[in-house]
Amino acid sequence: MRKMMCVALTGAVTAGLAMSSMAAEVIKIGGIGPTTGPAAIYGSNVQNAMEIAVEEVNAEGGDIQFELQFEDDQHDPETSVNAYNSLKDWGMQILGGTVTTNPCIAVGSEAVSDNMFMLTPSASSQDVISIGDNVFQVCFTDPNQGRASADYISEMELGSKIGIIYNSSDAYSTGILNTFLAEAQEKNLEVVANEAFTDDNSTDLTTQVQACKDAGADLIFLPIYYTPASQILKAANDMGYETKFFGVDGMDGILSVEGFDTSLAEGVMLLTPFVATSTDDLTVAFVKAYQDKTGDIPNQFAADAYDVVKVLYKACTEAGVTADMSASDICEALKAVITSDGFSYDGLTGESMTWDASGAVSKDPRGMVIQDGVYQPMD
């Protein structure tokens, strides 16, 4: 057995060595995200959407052609760095990733030392873009979402006693919570209950809902993804607790959860850049393409990922990027273009999106409310 193991190992090493970069005709885009494990839904949505976008780009038949390679990271920083290294061996020139925040921070510093241009669809923490000047986001930065939500609630006078249920083991959720609390204090919003859960104790969320109910919260802020949110809505309904719910972009997708009773989500408000039921041409075409490919309805991760590829396409075109350029040269060219005054992009997740040197995107969140099982603009 020992011998066999040794042989297997040497084989593995040589297999790794045999891989070498090949002649470039197309620009190689890498993607990283969880396609296995508990967070797999986010990574698979991103992967599918990126594939769709790349097909569209290539079908246009322009000078710029993309080739996409997507690697799984199981939402684990170590595996994510491994995936990044694999992609580098493959010859990746631009990274469209990574999907989740903690892995993105680990990969980000690798990308900084390689000077690899990195545009993440969905790793929304402030800490992601502060790693280096080559890291950009398509999604809102968490602090902006937290602030915008508090402002919105205060302006529209949606609630006077705020309850919060958030995921304390999730970087996205804690990031939004932090600025929400700060801004709520500023705007004199009264936070009566601030309840957390973790990935490990999220089987039962009724206690948190009960705590909000007992504290008399008339609006519950949910800076979390739609899966636990659907559980919270059900728990509140079972308890006969009538309150308003206010979510962030992670809430999108709740209406397309298979088997979910959408009447529970009636009246839920959320700030989101994308809803799959929008009737504009771009969204309709994208949702159709996505459904044709996978049979599912895309969530906001997919929309962000689609925009990642399209932004890269636009930026590459404007910067005159060619396939024979090195990753570092491409990075410099893209950085210059994407932060330039004239550059703006209209996509699924926002119109006239622009970027500044910090790497954060500037776009308007849309306030949405769920009525009769569909999203309606709030104002």
Add this chain to the structure above:
Amino acid sequence: MQFLSYLARGISLGSVYALIALGYTMVYGIAKMLNFAHGDVIMVGGYVVFFTFCKGGIHPVLAIIIAMGACTLLGITIERVAYRPLRGASSLSVLITAIGVSYFLQNGAMLLWKSDPKSFTSVVKLKPLVLFGGQLQISAESIVTILVSVVIMIVLIWFVQYTKPGHAMQAVSEDRGAAQLMGINVNGIISMTFAIGSALAAVAGALLLSSYPTLIPTTGAMPGIKAFVAAVFGGIGSIPGAFLGGILLGIIENLSKAYISTQLSDAVVFLVLIVVLLVKPTGLLGRKTTVKV
């Protein structure tokens, strides 16, 4: 009153843990192995009920029976393919293989049913129990889960104590070699244990998801681990111990969420577990084994 409603929620959660722990403890008691894949069999049961009942619209009882059949088949197959060849090897080898099976089921489910969450429709169609003029509300799912756990516990105890196969199980549990010499078909008994444990897993899956409706391929993992803890808490191998451990674990988890810290509830649960084991090293109802020299 607040306390009572937190307590009621704890009991609901605990009854789910208890139901899973019964399956765990059953297999442990007879086959002497920690079946880490038990939680994933629950997940498979959940998917079967989801597709037959929630989507297929057949009667919930029928759906659960189908799921029990499917899980039994799955359990026996797993035992036959992955565990039985290792009989005679160290017990740790079987533990590791069980982990491999757990990965297999999770990743297989992901390929088969994809990773997007499904929302489960409750198999219980009754009104919640309302007490004290609406101040205390206990969901029908909880009541059904508790009743089912109690019934299963009693049936299991009866089965093990008073039936012939039950006696054979006890013998296998006591001394496998001696049981074999007495003409007991050890492999058959162990297969039967897995069949029972897996059938219970299907019931547990349906009731777990009726109370807590999110279904993804990793749904079974965390409740599985918690139920394992519950089984040890009550004294692993003991059937009433698993029930008691499960209920207590649920209560501790929810009360610590309510009164200590929502994000540290797991730390509290595990701390209580350690303290209990310090006082009673074989769990609450575990048998104290005296070693003869």
Add this chain to the structure above:
Amino acid sequence: MAGRKKMKKSTRSNLMTFGFVIAFWALIEIVRMTGHMTAKIGGLLIPVCAYVVMAISLNLVVGFLGELSLGHAAFMSAGAFAGIYFYTTAGAALPQWLAVLIAFLIGGAAAGIFGVLVGIPVLRLSGDYLAIVTLASGEILKNVLGAMYIGSDSRGLHFSLKDQFSLGMEPDGKMLLKGAMGIMGIKKFSVFTVGIVLILITLIFVTNLMNSRAGRAITAIRDDEIAARATGINLTKYKLMAFVSAAVFAGFAGVLYALNYSSLVADKFDYNLSINVLVMVVLGGMGNVLGGIIAAIILTVLPEMLRGFSQYRMFIYSIVLIVMMLFNQAPAFVSWRKRFMMRFRKKAPVSGKEGI
């Protein structure tokens, strides 16, 4: 196997183990010098070293002491967080080599202290109850570290177990530990040779311990606890010794691991990681140090080598794991393998158990 003359069996297997580690180092260095190193292999080197140290140290508990531990990752976590906390705060002012060295020492010490804390209840228990306590302590540490916020600003250090906002930090403050996001902005230090040196130190420690009086006491406890007690062996002392030494080396491994990345999160060190390390030990053969090392390398590299299978990757990994276990441990397979080998090597000794 070859050249079995006068040399003691244990000495021979130790030499083979050291030889393997050094050959591994040489192979990698040759590959690097000839310019064939890929980013993928390069990136895997430090994690491989860390997991090898984890496997060797867990072998002390599982293989030599004979107790099942499901919380070995917790010691790695304790070491990593303590060491890296120092490295990113006070250590930032020191020269890097010194900061790294002190980080290792602090990490090892922290893991050792945590090992004593866990070890005390562990000694009262046995079997699966012991396993569950180790699992529980690992989850407690993960849970607490994941909820912990530490920040520093002009008014000093702030600490909270709730959220960042309740720290009440001034705007100029810097977060040192940020709950679910852990420690960020670690200045990477990943030198393969350091990893190999750590493996060698661990090996020297373990082989010396096992050949000493203490080591014989530890294996005596494993083989028959009652007999060991009857011969006057202090069970508590030797159990704790094995347990805490394993914890210290896991702490070192944690520091080595964490220095390889720019960020460190508590979630990484959950029971899944503990179980993975246990898989390495069992797959390599309990008490078989070299087997554990090889298994650690294979299990770390394998998921990366399966990337070509895209979404089937982890599915195939699980099948490979089950098949490897069956092939390696199932009595039927073991005897079949022995018969098979006999055909080629007529004089091969038929020993009882493998690798103990």
